[in-house]
Amino acid sequence: MKRVALFALVLPFSVLAQPLNTTNDPHQPGYVIPSQQRMQTQMLNQQQQHQGMLKQQMQTQTQLQQQQLQTQINDNTQRVRQPQPGGVPVQQQVLPNNSAGMLNGETSNSGVTQQHMLPQTQNGGMLQSTTPSTTP
Secondary structure (H helix, E strand, C coil): CCEEEEEHHHHHHHCCCCCCCHCCCCCCCCCCCCCHHHHHHHHHHHHHHHHHHHHHHHHHHHHHHHHHHHHHHHHHHHHHHCCCCCCCCCCCCCCCCCCCCEEEEEEEECCCCEECCCCCCCCCCCCCCCCCCCCC
């Protein structure tokens, strides 16, 4: 009997109490279905994992390509430096250019021949008149 009396006393106050979880009301704006939210979170995590894997694969592939190119450059350099069969070892030799050939040659102070195909001009050379002007 005491339990029934206690329950009768507390029952009117329970109507005034707030719901325990106010964010789980499907009639409120912004309500998200919990199972849908879990699925979206899982998909986002998977997407981030895939992006991380793709980034790592790209870095690995780039490094591998760089190594292959460097190996190819080294092989080609080695091949060029090797002497031809039956030939004299290849050495770089600077050949003197004593004659300018068809071009005019000018010698600078250091003795190096400089070649110019066009005549040298001074600044403002285009502004100077080359034809005599007739003034009355």
